[in-house]
Amino acid sequence: MIQNIQIRELTPRHLRQSCSNCSLRELCLPIGLTPDEMQELDTIITQARPIKRGEALYRAGEPFKSLFAIRVGFFKASVISEDGREQVTGFHMSGELMGMDAISSDFHTCDAIALEDSEVCEMPFGEIEELAGDVPILQRHLYKVMSREIVRDHGVMLLLGNMKAEERLAAFLLNLSQRFAIRGYSSSSFHLRMTREEIGSYLGLKLETVSRTLSKFQDQGFIKVQNRLIEIIDSDSLKKLLNNCHGE
Amino acid sequence: MIQNIQIRELTPRHLRQSCSNCSLRELCLPIGLTPDEMQELDTIITQARPIKRGEALYRAGEPFKSLFAIRVGFFKASVISEDGREQVTGFHMSGELMGMDAISSDFHTCDAIALEDSEVCEMPFGEIEELAGDVPILQRHLYKVMSREIVRDHGVMLLLGNMKAEERLAAFLLNLSQRFAIRGYSSSSFHLRMTREEIGSYLGLKLETVSRTLSKFQDQGFIKVQNRLIEIIDSDSLKKLLNNCHGE
């Protein structure tokens, strides 16, 4: 959750600059590469491939070649079950890495759909891997990024397995708020890129329940909802929903 | 799911033997190490540390030093939310790797509890990592194992987000059945190592619902339940529950 906070403070200058080039917040994060190594990384990475809103960055079943770092934009990742049910497994924003699920089988296992016009950096995994063999700190960092994804998924499992609708939505809003804040946007006022249905799919709820719960939060004065614009008025109350809740 | 099937057939002899030593089904899987590299791997890995039923292999918050390969036995992994709710994130059996969630923060993020007397191989991550830097095939394999964990978690998210109690339990039983089969045990008759409550926690259900649903499956002639002994009588019907279900 708090994992990305210190990027600006901790990264050395040459890295910070390169990172601001490619926006690889998640890949470059706290790793002290030499200028040479950075340059090599830069030559590997394809700069800025645009993806229009609604388009797929990749789809389940396609052969795996590259990881993608989101330079700007917003994506959803989702898996489709055999009988056609969609489960959104995550929402991803600038600086985050996508496609790691595909390493295991050399095929993508989920769809990645842009929810707004976006740009990604393509990072051919074979070359990244090769470089990682020579640069221990990069290798370790890749392990860390993948591990973080596992931890994140466990958090979602906790949410889906244990929480009620109100708690899920509160957790969702607070998580979004935090991630926007990290990126320098307002944490108290932001635009949802996804539909109620996509939120519901992510949270294991129906779109009507999402809508109703948002309205309820608004009635209680926790938030203000204007279509997809969310204003968080009382984040403490939202947090209280998460901790108090019906545990003892 | 089917990922471990071909171990015996595909691994070269020297690897097969070394693997049968340490039972590292998941780590050694399909990777063609040289005998020298295998030996180095063997010197890194601590052979056979016993863990008694009910004991913790590690707990959330403990500093991370090693991954663990289960040599024999059965574990549950679970996260505890701030307000004390437990979510079982997975059940792990012989040959599987545990602890990858801890790489991201250098602290374990979940508890690993033995559900029967077990033995694990401890693999100091720093040394594994170092070796992986020299042995690309090992490096890639670590990425694959972690990626597989992510894919598995996505499957659980689909289950928790979209499925009804009957479907969840059917999926759970079929998954266990398959994993036992891969290890040479009966796929149609096996002993549950976990309580109804732990099954419920994993599946996002209460223990009463688990119990009721098992009874229902028994009444329908799909399975036979005798306390923790499960006999699968009609696996096709269970599979049908998963595909038919209330999708169109």
Add this chain to the structure above:
DNA sequence: CGTTAACTTGACGGCCCTCAAGAGAGGTGG
């Protein structure tokens, strides 16, 4: 301005949770 997709709100019903009681299994000590 018309069409479509997205959202809101209400009414109702069903699935699963909650509470409760009792049965069964496994371990310990007498």
Add this chain to the structure above:
DNA sequence: CCACCTCTCTTGAGGGCCGTCAAGTTAACG
């Protein structure tokens, strides 16, 4: 070996949360 205790499991009854169905409203886009 049996009595006893505890943990686990089963089963029932009732209620609540959320899904389902439906209708109407708003927003978005050509």
